[in-house]
Amino acid sequence: MLEILTAATLKAGREIMSVHAAGPHVTYKNDCSPVTEADQRAETIILDALAEHFPHIPVIAEEAAANGIVPEAGDEFFLVDPLDGTKEFISGKQDFTVNIALVRNGAPVLGVVYAPALKVLWTGDGNVACKVQVSDEFEQTEARKVRCRAKPTIPIAVISRSHCTPKTEAFVAEHGLIDSISIGSSLKFCMLAEGAADVYPRFSRTMMWDTAAGDAVLRAAGGITLDMAGMPLRYELNDGDQDGLANPDFIAWGAAP
DSSP states (O other): OHHHHHHHHHHHHHHHHHHHHHHHOOEEEETEEEEEEHHHHHHHHHHHHHHOOOTOOOOEEEEHHTOOOOOOOEEEEEEEEEEHHHHHHHHTTTTOEEEEEEETTTTEEEEEEEEETTTTTEEEEETTTEEEETTTOOEEEEEEEEEOOOOOOOSSEEEESSSSOOHHHHHHHHHHOOOOOETTTHHHHHHHHHTSSSSEEEEEBBBBHHHHHHHHHHHTTTTTEEETSBBBBOOOOSSSSSGBBOOOOOEEESSOO
């Protein structure tokens, strides 16, 4: 399964970069969030691949959900964000990603995060996380396993570039996090997974498809994402609309807090 998901993200990434080179045309969804043809083309590629290889597993994808298409799902389903970090993509930055995750019994057990502009992807499968370099031809080259690092005396926080809040700033100050890195998309989870940072607090709205793939990579690397009750973040469908697909506030850790 991992090979198929990885191939789908690479193909989607190729399409995204072709739009990126031409300059994206931007429209806005009902919630006023931006969307481009890259989001839509990448999602079509991924949905086609999943339908071909795993027709029995429901798929919840961002753009389809925005159009009211949310299939019934039980204990196993895919979550797809075809272009996480659309604002970064539009502004010409490089920290946007393609995300596919498999959720089983409320936990992300398999995930692929691909940053096509950075030419790197991360995978999480069980308790094995890897970082893979990608060539100009969108082929996998060098791969190595990654693990979260032990919590240092002064941890490094990674925070959202587009969604930093006063509560986030207060958390950083309260925990003595002198150093912090601001970056977009699910790359924040991947930085924890490879030991480049230690904690990612998120106190503004995210959707399950925003986090599941990165969370799968983080958990495979030995980290964890906790809700505000200190329990592992759960991916469970509560309602058949977008509000039922929203995450609560959470804190992702590269090592036990």
